[in-house]
Amino acid sequence: MENILTPLIEQRADPHIYRHTDGYYYFTASVPQYDRIELRRAKTIAGLVDAEKVDVWRKPDTGACSELVWAPELHYNDGAWYVYFAAAPSREIKYKLFQHRMYAIRNQNANPLEGEWEFMGQVDTGIDTFCLDATTFTHKGQLYYVWAQKDVDIEGNSNLYIAPMKTPWQLGGKPVMLSKPEFDWEIRGFWVNEGPSVLKKNGKIFISYSASATDENYAMGLLWADENADLLDPASWTKSPQPVLQTCFEHKIYGPGHNSFTVADDGETVMLVYHARTYTEIIGDPLWNPDRHTFVKPLKWDAQGMPVFGKPSIA
Structure with a gap:
């Protein structure tokens, strides 16, 4: 019998769940107002639903990161907590006018829901164009940054990039x-x-990502490379054509995407975290529609060690 899914957390898009060594699950996502970074934590994934919500950073009234705070991700890098997020300098809501850049904040407290968050400024990619959706991962002692950015010489809104971090x-x-x-x-x-997200499993590095408009056309793709390959060589990566x-x-x-990966309570089972809508009749600008909900389900694997995502509606 099929196990039909319902949202785990309603009205939270671009969901990111991270299980830390302290035994807690940490959750952050885009809030419908796009005005702040909200964190919560719990001992179980299910416990995140009713966990206390803590606003750890709010956008300033003016300046480069004063509007449209998108897709925060919480990471523990080099002994401190970091949230990477995109923000824009104005409230222009025509897509061609989005001017997002990536920023980071840091907290050196053991519990990121407490302590002080320090604004670390813009994460400069050396390309001064629209960018968003950064994530990080460490492999063989090197910290990497993976994100989406516009190239004025390539048709489209954003491509995926990788770079080592200093x-x-x-x-x-x-x-x-x-x-x-x-x-x-x-x-x-x-x-x-x-919306890239990184998963290391079965001797490979996987990067999932999202594509197309954020309505029912939104879908997820997959890149992968051998764990011993040069991750900074595009030739090391294979892209699924489907x-x-x-x-x-x-x-x-409808429109599942902008995912992250976490692990179940057993510490082994990979869990797929993503948002999706439960209807298509969006009134007004889709950007301000709040009903992208967080879903979580186990990721399955085939005999070749490749992930099987299945349907967004079935666990």
Whole structure:
């Protein structure tokens, strides 16, 4: 019998769940007002639903990061907590006018819901264009930064890039493009590759990402490389020509994407975290529609050690 999913946390888009060595799960996401960074923690994934919400940073009234705070991610890098997020200098809501850049804040307290958050400034990629959705991961002692950014010479809204990091808030090398919108399912409504998330498993480095407009066309793709390959060489990466997660019209779960990965309470089972809508009749600008909900389900694997995402509606 199929286990039909319902949202775990309502009205939280771009969800990020991280299980730390202290035994807590930490959750952050875009809030519908796009005005702050909210954290919560719990001993179980289910416990995040009713966990206390703590606003750890609010956008200033003016300046470079004073509007549209998008897709925060919480990471523990080099002995401190960091939140990476995108923000814009104005409230222009025409897509072509978005001017987001990436920023980082740091907290050196053991519990990131307490202590002081320090604004570390813009994470400068060396390319002064629209960028968003940064994530980090460490492999063989090197911290890497993976994100989405516009290239004025490439058609579309954003491509995926990787770079080594010198510090958790500074790049240590030039950006390398890993993927651009090219397949039909990546260019519906908008030409987009965004929302990367990294998973290390079965001798491979996987990067999931999201593509197309954020309505029912939103879908997820996958890149992968061997764990011993040069991750800064685009030739090391393989890209799936087909989406790995997309709208399930049968069960009315629409536009799944902008995912993260965490682990279940057993510390082994990989859990897929993503947002999706439960209807398509959006009134007004989709940007301000609050009903992208957080879903969580186990990720399955095939005999070759590749992830099987299945349907966004079925666990």
